Amino acid sequence: MNRFVIAEPSRCYGCNTCMAACSVVHKAVGLQGQPRLKVVTSGDRTAPMLCRQCDDAPCARVCPVKAITHEHDAIVLNETLCIGCKLCAIACPFGAITPGGTPVTGVVATGQGYVSPAMLAPQEPGAASDSVHTLHPLLAWSPGVRSVAVKCDLCDFRATGPECVRVCPTKALVMVADSELSDAGQTSRVRAAAALDIPGPFTASEEAGS
The missing domain is CATH 3.30.70.20 (Alpha-Beta Plaits)
Incomplete structure (x- = not known):
């Protein structure tokens, strides 16, 4: 994963x-x-x-x-x-x-050929040519x-x-990471088993440590 x-x-x-x-x-x-x-x-x-x-x-x-x-x-x-x-x-x-x-x-x-960026006049906010920035x-x-x-x-x-x-x-x-997800899944299973009082391969110390 x-x-x-x-x-x-x-x-x-x-x-x-x-x-x-x-x-x-x-x-x-x-x-x-x-x-x-x-x-x-x-x-x-x-x-x-x-x-x-x-x-x-x-x-x-x-x-x-x-x-x-x-x-x-x-x-x-x-x-x-x-x-x-x-x-x-x-x-x-x-x-x-x-x-x-x-x-x-x-x-x-530009439509008139190639120019330096510094030669391009700044556009007024809201101008029609500025509409591209709202796309x-x-x-x-x-x-x-x-x-x-x-x-x-x-x-x-x-x-x-x-x-x-x-x-x-x-x-x-x-x-x-994958290892952390595995640990989280193990912790969830331990807690669910304890809450439902389901016997399993988990000890009290393992549950407390989780």
């Missing part, structure tokens, strides 16, 4: 510290600066939404250039191979992949910018693991 990060909504209060930390550590190693997770609100609860590292990942199955692969108990995205087709974002059942943008060159394509990320497009898929990589380039888990002030984010 793949490793993944899980969020506990009852502990999250929407400070966005996880998003800021994610952006900083990835920019520091030359990757997309867009956060790999997003704090979402549902009713009066908030919680970060990020890649579930699916064992049978739909994003990896639809990627036409094999930029998304299954390695090291995780679903890994190679940003340098991504062609920006956005198929992975469409296939993801959790909406955990969003396209980011990176400048292709020092010029920007959903899957539909938005900017001249001279290459779209690149952005998803959680569990900060595999850091020995300390996911930075979002490390910096969360309320410990709402937890890294989960």
